[in-house]
Amino acid sequence: MRELAQAWRSLIAAELPAAIALRHELHAAPQVSGAEEPTARRVAGAILTGPSLTGPILTGPILTGPSLTGPSLTGPSPAGTAGAEVETVAGTGRIVRIGPAGPAIGLRAEMDGLPVVEATGAPYASTNGAMHACGHDVHLAALVAVVRAARRLELPLGLVAVLQPREEVGPTGAADVVASGRLLAHDVRALVAAHVQPLVPAGGVTSDPGPVNASVDEVDIVITGQGGHGAYPHLAADPVPPLCRVVLAVPEVARAAVDPLHPVVVTLPQLAGSGAPNVLPGVATASGTVRAMREQDRALVHDRIRRAVEGIAAAHGCTGEYRVRRGEPALVNDSALAQASARWLRTFGVPEASFASCGSDDFATYGPQVPILMHFVGTGEGPDGPMLHDARYLPGDETVGQVAAALLAGWLAGAEGA
Structure with missing residues (x-):
């Protein structure tokens, strides 16, 4: 597993420039909860064919969006992998599976922005009245880097990427993914996520067992x-x-x-x-x-x-x-997953951190169906800086690589216990 981890990290590093460009593209054109169809198409397409560096292709209104119900898509298969299969879930969501048949470890990222008028002044700031003020653009870009890198490896288990809609409002996308039964159909043995957090020191990644959100x-x-x-x-x-x-x-x-x-x-x-x-x-x-x-x-x-x-x-x-x-239940990290992931993060040289809060996340909803693990990735603004959902909150591009490392550590931890 160590050789796999080393090769995977090297491939992720090569993917990061394109992933950061994709992050800028997603940040510039967010959709609010329930209208994420353009984001779903763009992110699934990036996993299959690679991000475009020639300008944004996201279009459509921010308040409404069609729900695709067509057949699954199959992408080109780089050497070393099985083909990537894409299916629609939870209306505007997607599930992308790569690797061998049988058991799999899932990685989840949220797609929706917030109805917030951005005030960051970034050159790629949104101007459509919505904003990725909670870091979902970072999570998506990191997930793309991890999955694209994985497609060039011989994985011992499947990898299921969950592109989830409607994290910010109810009825939540997580509840619909659970109700669809697709995680069970893909034999997902554990589900991992990572979320940026300004109250965690910059660059630090948490892997706490037990309750971390209320x-x-x-x-x-x-x-x-x-x-x-x-x-x-x-x-x-x-x-x-x-x-x-x-x-x-x-x-x-x-x-x-x-x-x-x-x-x-x-x-x-x-x-x-x-x-x-x-x-x-x-x-x-x-x-x-x-x-x-x-x-x-x-x-x-x-x-x-x-x-x-x-x-x-x-x-x-x-x-x-x-x-x-x-609403959402408490988010309770699986102890075995958390401990194994912490070991991988130490192996990667990632600074350890600890964090829990009475915030909530619909990722908790997956817990009764599969073991779950939520990492928090520090952006370091602290209590005096912009917080999540603030119109000024803008994690640095380096956070894409840090979230990718957290997702990789969680996947490896899940694979060890599967």
């Missing part, structure tokens, strides 16, 4: 009373005071319910009551998110919040309702 659920708190005139509160049941008490109580309710060594974050940034200063509303609402690192904490906190909402509302002569829209 679950996230959207919640609504609805307090219903009886509307009335501000001068006659005794003739109404004002829902605003109990809502305020609920909003202040909920963080303490969550804190008291869960072991402090396991984070839980409740955020309620949206509040609504009366539309006029002299009107007591009939209904007052709060909306936000609940995040947890463990599934048992997720369920417990929702139960405690529901009881607090109902009890505080009743004490004020109102009724309280707690509504939950379940």
